[in-house]
Structure formats: C-alpha cells, structure tokens
Amino acid sequence: MLITRRVEFSASHRCAVASWSDEKNHEVFGADANPYGHGHNYVLEVTLSGHVDEVTGMIVDLKDVKTVLNREVVEVMDHRYLNAEVKPFDEIVPTTENIAREIWRRIVPHFSSDRVQLHEVKLYETENLYVEYRGE
Amino acid sequence: MTFTSRYPFSASHRLHSKQLSEDENWQVYGRCNNPFGHGHNYWLEVTVSGQPDAVTGMLVDRTKLDACVQEEILSRVRHTNLNEQVPELRDLVPTTENVAFVFLDFLKQGWAKHFPMQQARLDRVRIYETRNNRFEIKANEV
Numbered sequence: 001m002l003i004t005r006r007v008e009f010s011a012s013h014r015c016a017v018a019s020w021s022d023e024k025n026h027e028v029f030g031a032d033a034n035p036y037g038h039g040h041n042y043v044l045e046v047t048l049s050g051h052v053d054e055v056t057g058m059i060v061d062l063k064d065v066k067t068v069l070n071r072e073v074v075e076v077m078d079h080r081y082l083n084a085e086v087k088p089f090d091e092i093v094p095t096t097e098n099i100a101r102e103i104w105r106r107i108v109p110h111f112s113s114d115r116v117q118l119h120e121v122k123l124y125e126t127e128n129l130y131v132e133y134r135g136e
Numbered sequence: 137m138t139f140t141s142r143y144p145f146s147a148s149h150r151l152h153s154k155q156l157s158e159d160e161n162w163q164v165y166g167r168c169n170n171p172f173g174h175g176h177n178y179w180l181e182v183t184v185s186g187q188p189d190a191v192t193g194m195l196v197d198r199t200k201l202d203a204c205v206q207e208e209i210l211s212r213v214r215h216t217n218l219n220e221q222v223p224e225l226r227d228l229v230p231t232t233e234n235v236a237f238v239f240l241d242f243l244k245q246g247w248a249k250h251f252p253m254q255q256a257r258l259d260r261v262r263i264y265e266t267r268n269n270r271f272e273i274k275a276n277e278v
Binding site for chain 1: 151153155156164165166228229230231233234236237267268269270271272273277
C-alpha cells in the first residue's frame with residue numbers, strides 16, 4: 001500500500017551555469033536565468049510504501065512523516081534563495097529535477113526500514129509542471 | 137489506459153485499538169484517539185483500467201461506475217461513524233489504510249454485478265483523508 005503526504009514551501013532560485021556566459025544561460029534557461037532570481041510556491045508530495053501494522057492499522061505514523069518533511073525540507077528551503085542559502089545549489093543548478101533529487105537524498109535515510117520505504121518524490125514547481133523521482 | 141472518478145464523502149472515526157492500553161492508544165494515535173471521535177471530508181478516487189470501446193469511445197460507462205460506487209461504498213459510509221455503523225470496520229481500527237482495504241473489498245464483491253459484460257477492470261482505490269494525506273491500494277495487491 002502507498003501513503004502520500006503533501007507539504008508546501010516557497011523559495012526563489014535562478015537557473016544558470018556559473019561557468020557559462022550570460023548569453024548562453026539565457027539561451028538554455030530563458031527567463032529562468034534572470035540574474036535577480038524568481039520564486040515559486042512548490043508543492044511536494046512524498047509517497048511511502050509499506051505494510052499495514054496488524055495492531056495499529058497504520059503503515060507509518062503521519063506525525064513522524066510530517067516531522068521529517070518539516071525538518072529536512074521545509075525548514076531548510078522555505079523562504080530561501082536556494083542558490084545562495086541551500087547546499088548543494090551553490091554548486092549545482094536548482095532546477096526542479098535537482099531539487100527533487102536533493103529532497104530524496106535528504107529524506108531517504110528516514111524511510112528505509114523493513115516496514116516503510118520511500119517510493120516517490122513528486123515536486124510541483126507550479127500547478128502545471130512537476131517532476132517525479134524514484135531514486136533511479 | 138486508466139479512468140478515474142472522484143467521490144467526496146464525510147464521515148467520523150476514532151482511532152483506538154482494543155489490543156492496546158488507554159495510554160498506548162493515546163501515545164500511538166494522539167488526538168485521533170479522542171473518545172468522542174472526529175470527522176473528515178474524505179475524497180475517494182476509483183480508477184478503472186481498460187481500452188476505450190470502439191463505438192462509444194468510453195473506457196467505462198461512468199453512469200454505471202457512479203451507481204456502483206454509490207451502492208457498494210457511499211451508501212454504507214456517507215455521514216456515518218465508521219467505527220459504529222460500518223460492520224466490516226467494527227473489528228478494525230478505521231485508519232484510512234484499513235478503510236482503503238475495506239472499500240476495495242466492497243468494490244470487488246460488487247463489481248461483477250455492475251459490470252457483467254464490460255472489459256473495464258478495477259485498478260486502484262485512493263482515499264484522501266485530508267488534502268495533505270492520501271492512501272492508495274491496487275486492486276491486485278490483495
């Protein structure tokens with residue numbers, strides 16, 4: 001069975017490769033390369049898989065999931081300029097793909113037991129654009 | 137291809153296991169263990185898989201799907217106390233995990249009656265307890 005928890009955070013970013021010229025960054029990333037950055041209300045859906053405990057009827061305590069997501073994602077990224085304030089985005093481009101991978105990396109140790117495993121990270125940059133990552 | 141339809145319903149429940157002490161119940165379920173229960177506006181999503189019919193262009197007759205979900209699930213749970221009024225949940229803790237199991241079973245039991253001729257297969261049941269928490273089970277998982 002799968003269980004999904006949704007959280008939101010807002011952050012700003014700029015998509016540009018440091019070693020490239022402004023022209024090349026603009027060519028590749030378009031408006032996302034604006035040197036002043038821009039922001040999104042990100043919506044994160046984290047899906048876990050596991051078996052339902054016979055006694056409690058729960059796969060996992062959702063309070064614990066919320067605590068992990070708040071600590072590892074929301075408190076780290078909410079209302080931050082990702083490029084300047086959140087590692088590793090001082091070194092890699094904070095595209096939605098890379099943010100999803102970083103979220104996976106941060107939370108996977110907390111959901112790697114026999115009972116519950118991290119199944120998918122789905123990150124919406126806007127209502128119309130999202131990335132799904134399963135650790136591949 | 138899959139087709140999904142969403143059905144809102146409201147119900148109350150209390151999370152309490154007879155196999156645990158009062159203190160343990162409080163520790164495990166927190167406020168969800170409140171003796172008076174509490175409620176949610178659930179969303180149920182039922183997913184059907186198959187191919188669109190060559191003539192009608194429909195994967196499933198949605199009027200029949202609505203009638204099936206109404207009869208097999210919603211009529212039994214809408215505006216109820218899940219612990220007290222749904223016999224199949226009486227001996228289970230009505231976590232949304234367990235509710236998903238029971239709802240899937242309701243649909244499986246009634247499916248052939250509603251869709252005797254159709255190729256459409258029940259694929260998945262998904263229940264949102266709130267906007268932020270959802271649970272899903274594939275029909276072939278149990």
